[in-house]
Amino acid sequence: xxxxxxTLIELLAVIVILAIIALITTPMIMGVIEDARKGxxxxxxxxxxEAGEQYQAETMLDGVRETExxxxxxxxxIKGSKPDSGELIYDSLGNMSIIAKYGKYxxxxxxxxxxxxxxxxEECEMKASEKANQTTKIYGIKRAIDSTQTIWERxxxxxxxxxxxxxxxxxxxxxxxFDEIYPWSDIETYTYDVEKKEVTSWYNDNPEGxxxxxxxxxxxxxxxxxxxxxxxxxxxxYILISNKNIEGYTRSxxxxxxxxxxxxxxxxxxxxxxxxxxxxxTITQFRDYARKLGSEFSQLDYHYFIIQLLYLVEYADYDSQxxxxxxxTYYPTDKIFYSVESGGCDTLGMKSGTxxxxxxxxxxxxxxxxxxxxxWQFVDGINFKDNVTYICYEPSQYQSxxxxxxxxxxxxxxxxxxxxxxxxGYDVNHPLISFPTEIxxxxxxxxxxxxxxxxxxxIAFVGGDWIHTTNDGLWYWACGNDLSFxxxxxxxxxxxxx
Numbered sequence: 099x100x101x102x103x104x105t106l107i108e109l110l111a112v113i114v115i116l117a118i119i120a121l122i123t124t125p126m127i128m129g130v131i132e133d134a135r136k137g138x139x140x141x142x143x144x145x146x147x148e149a150g151e152q153y154q155a156e157t158m159l160d161g162v163r164e165t166e167x168x169x170x171x172x173x174x175x176i177k178g179s180k181p182d183s184g185e186l187i188y189d190s191l192g193n194m195s196i197i198a199k200y201g202k203y204x205x206x207x208x209x210x211x212x213x214x215x216x217x218x219x220e221e222c223e224m225k226a227s228e229k230a231n232q233t234t235k236i237y238g239i240k241r242a243i244d245s246t247q248t249i250w251e252r253x254x255x256x257x258x259x260x261x262x263x264x265x266x267x268x269x270x271x272x273x274x275x276f277d278e279i280y281p282w283s284d285i286e287t288y289t290y291d292v293e294k295k296e297v298t299s300w301y302n303d304n305p306e307g308x309x310x311x312x313x314x315x316x317x318x319x320x321x322x323x324x325x326x327x328x329x330x331x332x333x334x335x336y337i338l339i340s341n342k343n344i345e346g347y348t349r350s351x352x353x354x355x356x357x358x359x360x361x362x363x364x365x366x367x368x369x370x371x372x373x374x375x376x377x378x379x380t381i382t383q384f385r386d387y388a389r390k391l392g393s394e395f396s397q398l399d400y401h402y403f404i405i406q407l408l409y410l411v412e413y414a415d416y417d418s419q420x421x422x423x424x425x426x427t428y429y430p431t432d433k434i435f436y437s438v439e440s441g442g443c444d445t446l447g448m449k450s451g452t453x454x455x456x457x458x459x460x461x462x463x464x465x466x467x468x469x470x471x472x473x474w475q476f477v478d479g480i481n482f483k484d485n486v487t488y489i490c491y492e493p494s495q496y497q498s499x500x501x502x503x504x505x506x507x508x509x510x511x512x513x514x515x516x517x518x519x520x521x522x523g524y525d526v527n528h529p530l531i532s533f534p535t536e537i538x539x540x541x542x543x544x545x546x547x548x549x550x551x552x553x554x555x556x557i558a559f560v561g562g563d564w565i566h567t568t569n570d571g572l573w574y575w576a577c578g579n580d581l582s583f584x585x586x587x588x589x590x591x592x593x594x595x596x
Contacts (some may be wrong), residue, residue: 099384114329126333190322191588237279238338239414243330243521246543250414253337261412263422265449274450276412280341281324283410286448287357287465289314290432290594292303292391301448310357310444312370316391318354318463318594325349326407328529335524339411350404356441356592359475360384367592369390371441376466381476381498381557391592395495398591399479402560403530406572409463416545418463418470418572422450425471427562427570428457435563437587443467457567470561471560471570474588481505482577485512487533493595496583499555512551512577513537519545519573534576547571552578563587 239255252259258273276282287301289309294551298314310317326348327338340347355367360376367376368388379387381397388397415420429436443453443462450528452461463469477491481500487508488501495504521536522545534549546561548569556577562570564587 112415128155142229145525152527153360161257163389191197195514200379208551226481232341234340234342234344235279236338236340236344237411238336240334240336243333243335246539248416248420248546250337250410252414253336253524256411256414261414264446264449264453265423265451265455267453269449272449272451272503273577274412281322282412282464284321284322285464287317287319289316290318290354291315292395295392295394304445310371312368316369316592317357317371317499318369318592319357319410320354321350321401321404322553322596323350323352326404328524329526330524337407337411339407352596353401353404355398355401355405355466357465358591359473359586361440362387362388371444371591373440375437375440375473377437377473377586377589378584379590381559381590383479384476385478385496388592391499393494394595395491396496396593397478398434398475398560398593399477399493399496400489400491400530401593402477402525403532405463405466405469406532407530409572410415412581416547416573419546419568419570422453422460422463424457424460425452425461425468425570426458426564427471428530428567429442429564437472438564440467461549467559470572470574471564473561473563474559474576474585476559476588476590477558480558482558484553485514485551485577487531488511489528489531493593496556500563508533510535513549514551514553516578518543519547519549521545523551524544534573541568545573547575549571549574550576555580557581557583559588 129287148172156216179445198295236254237256237259239250239256240253241247242251246336250518259279260273261276262272262274264272287308289312290296291298292315299308302307318473325340325342327336327340327347330334332343333367338347343349358369358371358375360367361370362368362376364383364387367384367390376387381595384397388395409418410416415421419425419427426438436500438458438460440460442460443451450461450463452459455536460468460472462469478496479493481488481498482537483501488505490496490500490506492504501507505578506528508523508528508531509525512523513535518539518541519534519537520539520543523535525531534545539545548566557579559576559579560574562574564573568573
């Protein structure tokens with residue numbers, strides 16, 4: 099009997115079926131392969147992060163931003179998992195992140211318990227190239243030194259920019275171009291574990307679930323590195339801020355500031371929401387309380403002038419109450435000794451402004467609540483001797499009534515009378531430091547904040563409190579009390595050097 103073979107039609111049918119099966123299964127198989135490759139990359143990144151943490155502990159590597167370790171070296175090569183290239187970045191806030199390239203993938207990850215970001219290698223390299231070639235930007239303002247107006251004129255890349263704060267609960271039609279401009283765009287609130295010395299969360303990673311109450315650590319606001327220049331020329335004063343180093347500019351290193359004024363007690367101070375501020379302590383006591391949190395902590399100091407610069411270039415107006423809101427500054431005099439709890443601006447997140455501008459509620463400037471009003475705040479590292487300012491830039495050496503060593507005299511004399519400020523001093527060797535030198539304005543002209551002074555050995559505090567109404571603001575300085583001064587209306591704020 100003759101054996102029958104397949105017909106041509108049957109063979110074609112088999113081929114078609116096999117092709118369909120291949121068409122269906124091939125992407126699935128390739129997907130499994132790709133998933134396996136991604137999994138291997140993620141596993142390797144996790145291992146490298148663990149090795150990096152161990153390496154950091156063993157070598158006592160200081161937390162310096164953008165300190166990079168070559169991942170392709172043998173130091174961090176674990177179990178043969180070796181990327182083509184990459185970098186491990188030790189964030190000075192306590193973070194450690196990794197960017198590593200494996201074949202066609204680029205993996206970026208912060209913290210061991212967070213999900214990694216995976217993009218193609220081409221996308222990763224394009225992003226790195228854009229960052230490296232970032233255009234230098236200068237945002238400037240200028241003002242006639244003898245101007246009676248509170249406003250400044252925008253210059254350079256700041257021309258035609260708008261800055262508005264949210265006044266009230268309606269954010270409709272609130273425009274602020276600086277939200278997308280460095281360094282303002284990178285100012286961000288985070289939580290910090292002082293025991294482990296590490297960041298536990300960032301506001302922008304989870305705005306809805308961010309914990310302001312201190313349950314995840316001290317609530318601080320990060321200020322990134324930038325460059326500034328303040329100078330006077332031909333009857334004008336200029337203030338310029340740049341994202342890159344330019345000849346003649348001064349570098350402002352990154353630092354962190356308490357989102358809230360200090361709370362707590364002599365055993366432990368905090369920066370957290372929902373509590374009364376700590377008051378009725380001397381500047382020396384607040385200094386000691388801050389240092390208990392770690393050598394990286396101090397109380398508010400010369401960095402306050404950096405905050406002034408950032409605000410001024412952003413809003414181009416000395417009248418901070420007009421731009422950000424009144425703050426808690428108008429409380430009735432029959433209810434004196436009244437400060438509000440921290441946290442009144444939590445729902446504003448990283449926005450500036452106030453939710454209620456009736457004069458009985460807090461304001462916030464980019465993650466710094468009650469930066470004026472509510473209670474005065476001591477400013478450390480600054481001493482006055484008969485109206486001459488002495489400045490120290492080393493927190494570990496802060497000491498009241500000290501006028502030598504790290505304490506350097508400023509080359510102008512502060513005003514010897516109190517009143518409304520018309521002019522701030524300028525020293526070419528200390529351009530950041532600007533105290534009132536002339537008086538005679540009002541609450542709507544020149545620099546519309548008040549100034550208090552006295553001769554002898556004095557200390558500084560700033561911002562005003564709940565009953566000083568239009569006197570309060572970012573330039574309301576009190577330079578007339580000695581180191582023993584305390585009050586229920588004066589407190590402090592944390593600074594962390596990263």
